[in-house]
Amino acid sequence: MTQTIDQVQGTTDPAAARRDHALTLAAELRSGYLAGSWREAASTFDVTDPATGAVVASVADCDVADGLAALSAADAAAEEWRASTPAERAALLHRVDTAMRADQENLAHLITLETGKTLTEARGEVIYAADYVRWYAEEAVRVHGRSSTAPTGDFQIVTVAEPVGPCLLITPWNVPLAMVTRKLAPAIAAGCTAVVKPAELTPLVTLAFARIVEDAGAPQGVVSVITTTRADEVCAALLADERLRKVSFTGSTAVGRLLLERSGQRVLRTSMELGGNAPFVVFDDADLDLAVEQAMIAKMRMGGQSCVGANRFLVQEGIADAFAARLGERMAATRVGSGFDEDVDLGPLIDERAVAKAQRLTDDALERGAREVARAEAPEGSCYLAPVVLDQVPADAAIISEEVFAPVAAISTFSTEAEALARANDTEHGLAGFVITASLDRARRMAGRMRSGMVGINRGLVSSVAAPFGGTKQSGLGREGGPEGIAEYLDMKYVAVPAFG
Template sequence: MDIDIDSIVKSPYGEGDLWIGGQWRASSDGRTYPVYDPATGEVVREVGAASAADAAAALDAASGAAEQWRRTPARRRSEILTGAFRLMHEHSDALARLITLENGKAYRDAKAEVGYAAEFFRWFAEEAVRVGSGFGEAPAGGFRHVVIKQPVGVTAFVTPWNFPAAMATRKIAPALAAGCPVVLKPAPETPMTALAVAALLAEAGLPDGLLNVLPTDRAPETVSAWLEDERVRKFSFTGSTATGRVLLRQCADHVVNVTMELGGNAPFVVLADADVDAAVRGAMDAKMRGGGEVCIAANRFYVHADVAAEFTEKFGAAMRAVKTGPGLAEGVTLGPMINPTAVERISGLVTDAVQRGARIAAQGQVPVDGGWYHPATVLTDVPADAEILHTEVFGPVAPIVTFTDEEEMLTAANDTAYGLASYVYTRDLARGLRIAERLEAGMVGLNRGLISDTAAPFGGVKQSGIGREGGREGIEAFLETKYVALDWPTD
């Protein structure tokens, strides 16, 4: 299959934009909604909007394919996922351009995302054949324990717009590896990338009905149709904590197994003995990847007073040097934000901080015409009551707080309902590990600004989520443990 960017944008699949039961379909009532290019604010194309009836059809398809897939040998499932990995790399340029078109991120970030997304297919292709079982003798004798792992069943996913490929594959790959069929609702802002992934999986040999993708701008009725159906036994959501709370309540009605990857408010700590140049490089990675529209982005910078001036000067210079513009333009490293509402919200946080006494220490430039841009910005002298220290920025703004007392810094860093990621820079490894253990976060980058890896468990504590994705833990989320007591007379 040739993934051609122009054909995807114009009308990729002829019959419609919903992928259900191995076929492209139009929405049941013919309704569509617009997808915008954040770099221009213009409509890219109209996409079919799935309804509750379409959600039911997708669930029928997934349920109908479940038993055969469950019985498919793990080696065959692994081969299909490996094929998808190869196809994503073959079409990496087209996929990256597609991500940039509907998400806005700089092409280099989009290309990196495609590579990261593909790795989930490779990792879980390998994990598919390593699902373990157990056999042992009962301590009292007379019988044996047989412990087996089985697919949890039909899985429903809701993915965000900030990583339209990687957030889809991070869920799809382990589910399919474990033997579970999937229904997926991608973010309304970025549906085309998920549809392209579905097309590649079909080419890789995935049987019909095992992956169903439903773009829509009417999420409540679509997702509710899944969560109110007892055939759905697993639900995984990546998005805001506020939305996660609502979905958790819905899942409770049928005691649905859930994985939730929610909001973050990551502290980035620079200790007095840190390598400042390395800390600045790490800060640029942790803050500016994907334009800061990343759940694990560094949100609050706690910098020791002894190195604050040097760090601020060098970090500010790096932020001013960021080239902002359309993601596909030459040399651009910061694309537009996802929509005008995001720009208004980020600008509001900056204004609030400045009104409370913060100072804009550095700021980049943005295009003057078209698109939804916010400049790369560094704030200093940020007071403790500034809203930007207590909410997820989700944009290219870095507020710096200076500290001298380590205990006070740790108290401030942990003073949040979130606990997804944290970052620490120090030359003293023992000290860094001690602080890493005390930071209330599911993941810590120690002298490293990029922490995501397919082979590592991704997830948070507190109100940043439930469960883990990726790593060996990733496939466990889609397996149930069954115990069989086997009579085994000793005489």
């Protein structure tokens, strides 16, 4: 992007100027990026600002024909990109990484405009997204096979990692840039081509990222972006096409099940990062300051709209009252408003449906006997929701079993470690869990017995580009990030060759 933000400096209303700048950027992003070119679709759909409800852009509403055209381009480019050297793929990703960091502010403005998250958090997302690109630029040249002598001694076993082939990457709205790079960077590094389908609510920053990839020199067809309101029919057509070899999806468990069913018809490689219901377990021996600080990170990151965010706070009886009071103080002090205001801690939720769900779960808990400890203030209207802390939430409250995806903290108490573990595992999901304790032995026991793909010990943030991100049970299949992430885009071929000597 060539726009600057000089106009923001020195204005009487910097927040309004930042939003106007974002609107200027959004106006440039109307087309779909298909087969290495920008194309207008027959129809468009509106993108809205959750802070105001106003339409901020209209983008191409791609149909099945557009989707198949993108897949054709990915298939046509597949052999040439597969034959590219690891060094060439790494060089492309390094150029993308450099460009992202140089364009951090513009990308952050677009993220804030379409998600509502604060500029501080949006800036952090851009760097986090770029970190994935850099990581897989480095992993591109470190894909390993092995060679060993067969037990019979008469031949060698050689394994070679090869690209899976054309991929469909379906990304969510809550972390729209980082989830693209977490999928696309390893695909490119592995030698795969890809069709990216961003969330309908947040297509803008993905389109901006496609420009960066294009400008960095990606060959035609290596990356396409399909923006659409007809995701079900477009994705169904792609999944049924014999040229597609893999699908990666981040989103709800319900949609993940449907995609797995359709993928099974053609035995596609799949990566599924689905819903969560993360327990945040606090033991009596925990440092209270640490517990509250990490609880705020685990709960309030992305305004609670995170699949790995703490959904259930399980607090041992001896520390429960103090923890609830302290967490209430912190949550009540949260400043809610436009993400373009640098003094704000929390922006709006993504849309009115998210607000309605959070309100339903809060009301249900209160009706069943939960106690409201604290509530922050929030602007009237649009998609704003005041952060709230609920204590003594009963086990039958819907918020215990449903993912709230909002700044609502639900606290329950427990007596023993065994009870804490049983309740932590009492969910169909198994994405992440958190344990706060001063006991290393207890931390090891809990981490070993919690049925989740990730566990944070005395920390509320587990995401890292160097770590495998993913869940168990109904929270998904496969891993993203770390050296494990590129393996999701590689097939392992075994070759039997004559013995040496």
